[in-house]
Amino acid sequence: MGKNGVKVIIRARPTAVFAQNQIHIDQDDNTIEIDVSDAKAETGPSNKKESWKFKFHQVLQNAGQDKVYEAIARDIVHGAIVDGINGTIMAYGQTGAGKTFTMIGDTRNYQHRGIAPRAIAQVYQEIESRIEIESTIHVSYMEIYNDRIFDLLAPDDADLDMVDYVVVEDARGTYVRGLTQVEASTEKDALDQLFKGELQRTVAEHQLNKRSNRSHCIFTFHISQKSRTGGNEHVVHSKLHLVDLAGSERLKKTMNDDDSKAHKSTIKKESMYINQSLTFLEQCIVALGAREQRHIPYRQTKLTNVLKDSLGGNCNTLMFACIWGESKHIEETISTLKLAQRMMRVQNEATSIVETDPSILIKKYERQIKELKQELTMHDALVERTGVVYDEHTPEQKFELMRLVRAYTDAPTDDDFSLLQLSSLRHIKELFRQFRLLLRNAESASPQALATRTSTSNASRDSGSPATTLDDDEKLVGDPEEHGFVLGVAPNGAMPVSLEIAKKDPGMRLDDTGGVLRDASPVDLQSDEKTGNNDAKGGDYDEAFGKNEAYKFYITNGPGKKTHVQLQEEKETLKQTKEKMKDITAQLNSTKAAIDDLKLQVGEKRTNRKSPKKEGKATSDGDEVVDEEEFILMQKEREAKRDYRVLFEDLKEARAEYEFTQRSIELLRMRVVSEFEEWYREGGSQAKNGETDNDQDKLDEGEKFDQMEVDRIRAQDPDSLAFFQAQKKMRQATSTNSNQRKTKR
Numbered sequence: 024m025g026k027n028g029v030k031v032i033i034r035a036r037p038t039a040v041f042a043q044n045q046i047h048i049d050q051d052d053n054t055i056e057i058d059v060s061d062a063k064a065e066t067g068p069s070n071k072k073e074s075w076k077f078k079f080h081q082v083l084q085n086a087g088q089d090k091v092y093e094a095i096a097r098d099i100v101h102g103a104i105v106d107g108i109n110g111t112i113m114a115y116g117q118t119g120a121g122k123t124f125t126m127i128g129d130t131r132n133y134q135h136r137g138i139a140p141r142a143i144a145q146v147y148q149e150i151e152s153r154i155e156i157e158s159t160i161h162v163s164y165m166e167i168y169n170d171r172i173f174d175l176l177a178p179d180d181a182d183l184d185m186v187d188y189v190v191v192e193d194a195r196g197t198y199v200r201g202l203t204q205v206e207a208s209t210e211k212d213a214l215d216q217l218f219k220g221e222l223q224r225t226v227a228e229h230q231l232n233k234r235s236n237r238s239h240c241i242f243t244f245h246i247s248q249k250s251r252t253g254g255n256e257h258v259v260h261s262k263l264h265l266v267d268l269a270g271s272e273r274l275k276k277t278m279n280d281d282d283s284k285a286h287k288s289t290i291k292k293e294s295m296y297i298n299q300s301l302t303f304l305e306q307c308i309v310a311l312g313a314r315e316q317r318h319i320p321y322r323q324t325k326l327t328n329v330l331k332d333s334l335g336g337n338c339n340t341l342m343f344a345c346i347w348g349e350s351k352h353i354e355e356t357i358s359t360l361k362l363a364q365r366m367m368r369v370q371n372e373a374t375s376i377v378e379t380d381p382s383i384l385i386k387k388y389e390r391q392i393k394e395l396k397q398e399l400t401m402h403d404a405l406v407e408r409t410g411v412v413y414d415e416h417t418p419e420q421k422f423e424l425m426r427l428v429r430a431y432t433d434a435p436t437d438d439d440f441s442l443l444q445l446s447s448l449r450h451i452k453e454l455f456r457q458f459r460l461l462l463r464n465a466e467s468a469s470p471q472a473l474a475t476r477t478s479t480s481n482a483s484r485d486s487g488s489p490a491t492t493l494d495d496d497e498k499l500v501g502d503p504e505e506h507g508f509v510l511g512v513a514p515n516g517a518m519p520v521s522l523e524i525a526k527k528d529p530g531m532r533l534d535d536t537g538g539v540l541r542d543a544s545p546v547d548l549q550s551d552e553k554t555g556n557n558d559a560k561g562g563d564y565d566e567a568f569g570k571n572e573a574y575k576f577y578i579t580n581g582p583g584k585k586t587h588v589q590l591q592e593e594k595e596t597l598k599q600t601k602e603k604m605k606d607i608t609a610q611l612n613s614t615k616a617a618i619d620d621l622k623l624q625v626g627e628k629r630t631n632r633k634s635p636k637k638e639g640k641a642t643s644d645g646d647e648v649v650d651e652e653e654f655i656l657m658q659k660e661r662e663a664k665r666d667y668r669v670l671f672e673d674l675k676e677a678r679a680e681y682e683f684t685q686r687s688i689e690l691l692r693m694r695v696v697s698e699f700e701e702w703y704r705e706g707g708s709q710a711k712n713g714e715t716d717n718d719q720d721k722l723d724e725g726e727k728f729d730q731m732e733v734d735r736i737r738a739q740d741p742d743s744l745a746f747f748q749a750q751k752k753m754r755q756a757t758s759t760n761s762n763q764r765k766t767k768r
């Protein structure tokens with residue numbers, strides 16, 4: 024942000040009859056001196072002022088279009104794109120003085136193109152060079168004629184006379200509601216719109232200049248820019264106005280004596296509006312330039328209202344004051360120069376208008392959260408904290424917390440807090456939540472059920488084995504563990520939604536909110552067993568026991584052996600990975616300690632080197648140099664940091680492997696259970712009792728035997744081989760039928 028004076032450039036159009044006696048232009052000093060004393064002498068003595076000296080930012084005479092553009096216009100366009108600051112370039116002056124030539128130029132001659140086509144080219148060059156920024160450009164083109172706004176880019180079928188455009192204001196500044204803004208993605212698009220608008224301009228013929236226009240025209244770029252990479256959440260809005268004002272001459276100069284009455288009336292009306300708007304433009308300029316604060320009459324005319332944020336306020340403003348250096352126009356020239364001088368006193372506050380793009384802001388916060396989580400994970404790794412949860416707890420994690428809460432409430436002593444090691448705020452909240460759920464469940468359960476539950480829980484703990492339960496449907500649930508297959512029967516409603524939860528406690532399940540519930544009245548097999556009351560379900564217990572035995576067989580010698588071996592291997596891998604993580608964490612810690620130590624040593628060395636008491640080691644040009652010892656320390660520090668990074672990556676990899684293995688174990692467990700269930704249902708358990716030779720392992724053995732037999736037969740009598748094989752096939756089929764009959768029985 025900063026105060027930015029309005030820049031003023033005087034442009035004198037070429038003429039064959041330049042008033043050399045009256046106008047003295049010094050282009051090096053950027054001054055113009057006017058002296059009308061000769062002319063006054065002809066009309067007699069007067070006490071009116073006869074000479075003036077003006078100084079401007081630039082005074083150009085017979086200057087080419089390129090020089091005019093390069094003078095200051097290029098900087099204003101650059102500011103609108105690169106700094107996001109509104110820019111206004113306007114041309115003021117009497118009719119025929121060269122305003123349109125300056126702003127638009129000769130549309131048929133490329134060399135003589137004016138500020139608008141040059142600005143269009145620069146805008147697209149600038150945005151193309153800023154590949155990291157996404158820019159959107161819209162253009163509008165309006166004409167203010169007799170204090171009415173006309174849309175020069177309105178669709179061809181629009182009824183322009185019906186629309187009364189109004190100027191409104193919001194946080195982004197002033198704009199004309201309903202005015203067509205065409206998106207222009209390329210230089211060609213923008214040029215097309217400029218030329219389309221030029222065709223629409225209202226042209227009135229009058230004596231000074233046949234092509235003269237009697238209106239103000241404003242071509243505007245509406246620019247929005249934001250970061251493509253999402254590195255910044257800001258959207259910068261800026262505008263660039265190119266304003267071709269109507270001629271500032273007085274009425275009498277615009278009319279011919281032989282003009283018709285109607286024509287005179289039209290010109291009179293036009294001149295009145297032009298003069299009014301230019302007078303208010305001048306008043307606004309004077310008020311803006313005044314030392315004391317004054318009311319600025321922006322709202323008095325459409326022109327000043329539209330240019331509100333382009334005359335004063337957030338804007339870089341450049342005014343071209345075009346003069347016609349002929350003696351007969353000297354009064355208009357003086358009047359133009361006076362206004363231009365006042366314009367130079369206006370100080371603008373140039374700032375960019377920045378809005379926040381919420382989508383980018385969210386992305387930024389997400390990135391920050393991710394980085395902070397990574398930092399926390401790194402910190403946890405360094406202090407050997409594992410299992411800290413910073414994200415939402417998964418159902419399994421919630422279940423684990425519930426188990427801890429239950430273990431804590433069932434603990435024999437009140438202060439066994441070791442069970443509830445608090446690792447994060449989220450962890451604490453979840454613990455409280457589980458406590459609340461436990462309390463609510465307890466409150467809603469009957470005292471009898473509570474008592475049963477307590478005894479159940481105690482019995483399980485005392486027996487040191489997981490609880491097994493039965494329900495009316497006698498549906499079996501269980502868990503394959505290394506020690507065998509533990510069976511239980513849970514009521515349908517209590518069937519766990521999560522295998523992880525089911526495996527740890529079949530009596531528990533998740534509620535809708537992810538809280539863990541225990542069925543209010545489970546019948547516990549262990550407690551029945553303990554009290555000797557297993558008459559009622561004794562058969563089931565026997566069956567369960569039988570199934571347990573079958574499972575043991577299934578995973579040791581049965582068809583589940585291979586999967587079970589895989590499961591054990593995965594568990595071993597998990598153990599090793601855990602060890603590896605521990606090992607890497609230890610290495611990370613020692614590397615971190617080494618880095619800290621080296622940093623300290625380097626710091627000390629540096630302090631000693633800079634200490635005035637020590638002998639300074641400096642090169643001839645004053646640069647300090649490090650000694651060999653410090654250099655070696657710095658090198659070691661760099662290497663330690665590199666090691667640290669490698670180790671950290673290793674740790675990440677090991678953790679990923681650990682998690683992957685956990686998932687793999689889970690899958691294998693599920694597979695063992697479901698395959699066992701199927702095998703058991705199909706009567707596989709009978710096979711293990713030796714009632715059939717159809718067992719997979721036995722078949723394997725049998726196959727070995729068969730092979731030996733085939734080899735023997737082939738050696739003795741090759742022709743009998745086919746017979747032998749057919750016989751074997753029949754034997755196998757007979758055996759299968761016999762098995763099926765036994766299963767059905």
Ligand SMILES: Nc1ncnc2c1ncn2[C@@H]1O[C@H](COP(=O)(O)OP(=O)(O)OP(=O)(O)O)[C@@H](O)[C@H]1O
Nearest residue numbers: 036037118119120121122123124232235236269270
């Ligand atoms: N610097 C210049 N060099 C060459 N020709 C010029 C220059 N300035 C103006 N002219 C010529 O003078 C004529 C009038 O100029 P121009 O239309 O730009 O005046 P104007 O100030 O815009 O007038 P109006 O107020 O009527 O729009 C045009 O034919 C234009 O080509």
